[in-house]
Amino acid sequence: MNFTRRSGxxxxxxxxxxxxxxxxxxxxxxxxxxxxxxxxxxDGKPDLQGIWSNATxxxxxxxxxxxxxxxxxxxxxxxxxxxxxRVERLNQDSDPxxxxxxxxxxxxxxxxxxxxxxxxxxxxxxERVAVVDGQFRSSLIIDPPDGRVPPxxxxxxxxxxARLKTMAGRGQYDHPEFRPLAExxxxxxGPTTPLVPNYFYNNNLQIVQTPDHVMILMEMVHDARxxxxxxxxxxxxxxxxxxxxxxxxxxxxxVVETTNFPLQQPFRGAAExxxxxxxxxxxxxxxxxxxxxxxxxTTFTRPFTGEIPFRATDELIYEYACHEGNYAMSNVLxxxxxxxxxxGTKK
Amino acid sequence: xxxxxxxxxxLLGVGLLLAGRSVIAHHAFGAxxxxxxxxxxxxxxxxLEWVNPHTWIHIETIKDGKPEIWMIEGGTPNTLLRxxxxxxxxxxxxxxxxxxxxxxxxxxxxANGRDVTFTDGRKLFMGSSGTGAPKDxxxxxxxxxxPGGR
Numbered sequence: 001m002n003f004t005r006r007s008g009x010x011x012x013x014x015x016x017x018x019x020x021x022x023x024x025x026x027x028x029x030x031x032x033x034x035x036x037x038x039x040x041x042x043d044g045k046p047d048l049q050g051i052w053s054n055a056t057x058x059x060x061x062x063x064x065x066x067x068x069x070x071x072x073x074x075x076x077x078x079x080x081x082x083x084x085x086r087v088e089r090l091n092q093d094s095d096p097x098x099x100x101x102x103x104x105x106x107x108x109x110x111x112x113x114x115x116x117x118x119x120x121x122x123x124x125x126x127e128r129v130a131v132v133d134g135q136f137r138s139s140l141i142i143d144p145p146d147g148r149v150p151p152x153x154x155x156x157x158x159x160x161x162a163r164l165k166t167m168a169g170r171g172q173y174d175h176p177e178f179r180p181l182a183e184x185x186x187x188x189x190g191p192t193t194p195l196v197p198n199y200f201y202n203n204n205l206q207i208v209q210t211p212d213h214v215m216i217l218m219e220m221v222h223d224a225r226x227x228x229x230x231x232x233x234x235x236x237x238x239x240x241x242x243x244x245x246x247x248x249x250x251x252x253x254x255v256v257e258t259t260n261f262p263l264q265q266p267f268r269g270a271a272e273x274x275x276x277x278x279x280x281x282x283x284x285x286x287x288x289x290x291x292x293x294x295x296x297x298t299t300f301t302r303p304f305t306g307e308i309p310f311r312a313t314d315e316l317i318y319e320y321a322c323h324e325g326n327y328a329m330s331n332v333l334x335x336x337x338x339x340x341x342x343x344g345t346k347k
Numbered sequence: 348x349x350x351x352x353x354x355x356x357x358l359l360g361v362g363l364l365l366a367g368r369s370v371i372a373h374h375a376f377g378a379x380x381x382x383x384x385x386x387x388x389x390x391x392x393x394x395l396e397w398v399n400p401h402t403w404i405h406i407e408t409i410k411d412g413k414p415e416i417w418m419i420e421g422g423t424p425n426t427l428l429r430x431x432x433x434x435x436x437x438x439x440x441x442x443x444x445x446x447x448x449x450x451x452x453x454x455x456x457x458a459n460g461r462d463v464t465f466t467d468g469r470k471l472f473m474g475s476s477g478t479g480a481p482k483d484x485x486x487x488x489x490x491x492x493x494p495g496g497r
Contacts, residue, residue: 050494101447103385111375114382115380115381115459115461116461117376119421202425221399313494320425328401331451331457334455335379336378339451
């Protein structure tokens with residue numbers, strides 16, 4: 001943070017605003033609170049337009065050691081400090097005389113895949129604990145009360161097994177279309193609906209409204225979801241990449257229902273019968289409270305609901321033109337061919 | 348001792364809050380790079396592909412007296428653009444050190460930039476908290492910020 005740019009007045013103003021975090025008021029030059037009023041579009045609907053960020057360090061599911069949805073201010077401050085400290089630590093200079101990393105891999109897990117990924121400075125996963133209705137949150141999921149995605153049904157597990165059988169004898173590197181949609185630059189590696197952050201980078205979205213449509217442009221992967229206001233869903237066999245979204249207004253809340261998800265882009269194993277209901281409610285000059293409910297009785301033993309604050313940002317969304325620079329795709333496929341040759345397993 | 352215990356618990360909490368996060372991209376790096384082909388490269392930047400889904404830094408190294416061009420995979424440039432870092436920030440001709448792993452296709456001279464630094468060990472681009480990252484309204488300077496992009 002660049003403290004030198006701040007005047008004393010702005011710091012004072014900020015303290016006053018921060019103190020009134022939960023109350024939707026802005027402070028005038030004369031220090032008097034002026035009630036915030038909902039900005040509206042020409043047709044009288046709440047104006048949700050602009051660029052918003054859903055980045056946060058609060059995870060989708062509650063870590064087991066937190067008993068409650070709500071964290072104390074001290075707990076939240078500690079978590080945020082630990083996040084900032086980690087960034088500082090990873091920014092430290094390296095030894096210029098360092099050798100090559102270890103033969104056999106560096107032990108990194110997850111998608112860093114034992115080769116260490118790349119430097120932390122490319123990442124921007126958020127720095128703050130999510131605040132909703134003035135509460136610091138330990139998980140985005142608010143229901144069920146344990147803050148976790150409910151268990152899957154036996155039917156869903158059987159479906160997973162059947163899918164594995166279908167793929168038997170076919171390697172995951174045998175065809176470009178066997179690769180994940182994100183790797184093929186078709187969709188983001190994070191979910192597009194609901195708008196859960198990916199915890200890596202580019203967690204920004206832009207909303208544009210007309211009386212009969214709402215567009216939600218996600219920076220990852222430069223995908224625009226077009227929500228029709230009113231009407232009915234497409235026939236079941238038509239499954240756009242981001243599903244089929246229709247919306248309506250309940251008072252000042254925009255409610256969007258999405259079904260017809262493509263089978264190639266499941267959310268937690270749900271796609272064919274997945275229904276996501278989103279509620280966008282603007283609560284102050286800089287915040288949309290976003291609430292989502294995920295339902296699929298063929299996948300989850302019960303529905304679940306989460307809340308995410310969307311914070312206004314005056315940063316730009318940059319184009320994420322993925323296909324043009326996707327060397328990784330050909331590297332992955334040619335790497336698999338090279339391994340086959342080396343191991344003598346070429347089919 | 349009490350302080351120490353509290354601190355350990357806190358670290359555990361952080362670890363779990365961050366669980367599931369590892370440094371990746373739009374694809375799994377384990378599928379692209381060979382853990383049995385570690386490399387350390389030192390050379391001059393000849394080209395920067397400031398593109399998505401991943402930045403590629405081209406460097407010229409010298410092997411057995413002969414020049415070689417290597418391509419180094421980084422992350423999305425979008426996050427750095429928001430911090431004011433552009434393709435011009437690192438000039439062609441700048442000497443850098445890279446450690447990482449070569450692609451599984453060894454005929455390609457490509458590697459992941461596991462750690463990319465200047466020759467004195469400084470990170471090539473500094474990430475920092477609170478500079479240009481998405482805002483949540485608790486930064487005092489953001490008190491009256493309106494959503495951009497109109």
